[in-house]
Amino acid sequence: MINILFAGDTAVWDEYAPHLRSAFDALPFNADLSRDHAADQVDYIIFGGGETPLKDFTPFTRAKLVQRLWAGVEDIVGNDTLNMPLARMVGGGLDQGMVEWVTGHVLRHHLGMDAHLNGQDGVWRNDVTPPLSRNRPITILGLGALGQACGTALAALGFPVTGWSRSQKNVPGLRCLCGADGFAAALSTAEILVLLLPKTPATESILDAAALEKLPKGAVVLNPGRGGLIDDQALLQALDNGHIAHATLDTFRIEPLPANDPFWPHPQVTVTPHIASATRPDLAAEVVAENIARGEDGKPFLHLVDRAAGY
Structure with missing residues (x-):
């Protein structure tokens, strides 16, 4: 027995x-x-x-x-x-759930769905056409099982995907970078950034003010990984000054996210309640x-x- x-x-x-x-x-x-x-x-x-x-x-x-x-x-x-x-x-089920959440929110921001979902007011908004996926660079921080699965799915849709990890990885269809120099390069092209790193002392607040500045102006941040990966105040400041266009956040330092947290009312933040992958x-x-x-x-x-x- x-x-x-x-x-x-x-x-x-x-x-x-x-x-x-x-x-x-x-x-x-x-x-x-x-x-x-x-x-x-x-x-x-x-x-x-x-x-x-x-x-x-x-x-x-x-x-x-x-x-x-x-x-x-x-x-x-x-x-x-x-x-x-x-x-x-x-x-x-973790990998499939994460692929679905990440793909859904990437497509939401890539296609600019919010302008149409929130604009049902009789105004014909056809002044902006989203680029094709091949012209929308995406970076995934973290190339473990979940990062590789999401990167492969996005690449299959035509997105150019860069993955960054602590040690060098080789994932077919992805540009794989590592180390400090690779980190800066991975951020520099990321019109949409997906955080899928584990939470460790080395990744604590890895997306801080300096890292956020390396992202292209108007970038979108998706965090279905761990709340501790982001310096919250630095992200709020980057959202307020317009450098970051939107942040869709699924994980937080305190969960459930307190009702008075500034992420809730922020117009450029979407909160999802830790449902990206279960x-x-x-x-x-x-x-x-x-x-x-x-x-x-x-x-x-x-x-x-x-x-x-x-x-």
């Missing part, structure tokens, strides 16, 4: 437990999923969301893996008691089951976190 501990609040447990049990039924061994296993009897830990009480991993002397249900791991990666492998969620319980359960099966077969785990890099 393989004992699997679910560490997450009741709402997440109620949503995910049926799908996890269904996925585990297909495994070639018996798996007992519970929220109440004794620590020294746990073989695998599924780390869910909410106010989980699990902070100390020291008693889990038998556990082989902590499997995160989300892509982000910033709330656990720095835990000094975590002395076992940590895997983040890759797949589970783990789908049925698909995520398959990813979790596959990783546990790999552990029992003695195979390397998938999607392991680099603890030093923070993602």
Whole structure:
């Protein structure tokens, strides 16, 4: 019997437990999923969301893996008691959801949809024709699984896509840059900028005043990544002085975004409530089951976190 501990609040447990049990039924061994296993009897830990009480991993002397249900791991990666492998969620519907959100909002700004959606007043506004996609350069900061998926989808629509990452990547159809010089070059052409970096000390406020100045005047910023990637005050200033035309933001430093936050009433800001990409319980359960099966077969785990890099 393989004992699997679910560490997450009741709402997440109620949503995910049926799908996890269904996925585990297909495994070639018996798996007992519970929220109440004794620590020294746990073989695998599924780390869910909410106010989980699990902070100390020291008693889990038998556990082989902590499997995160989300892509982000910033709330656990720095835990000094975590002395076992940590895997983040890759797949589970995250990639497709992110592609759909990013593509939708890129097309919204590329086509200038707001002028027509907000202008149903009898005025025939045909004075501006959007460029073809091949003439609208897009930059994606972050070329992990989500960044690559979004970049590939946008390139398939004809957009010239530049991707920037900490280390050099090679993604067919994308111009891939890295390092400090690559960062400046990636920003300099970005008429639409998409942030899909993980939140780490190295990426904290990476889009600050200096970075925003490197963007072309009239650029649009999309942030479905992490709230901490942006210097909020610098972005507001860039919006107010007209250097940035619009910001569509899905993630924030404080969530839910407080009702008195200046992003809410700003005419050049669109707030979406952290919906760009969510783990789908049925698909995520398959990813979790596959990783546990790999552990029992003695195979390397998938999607392991680099603890030093923070993602």
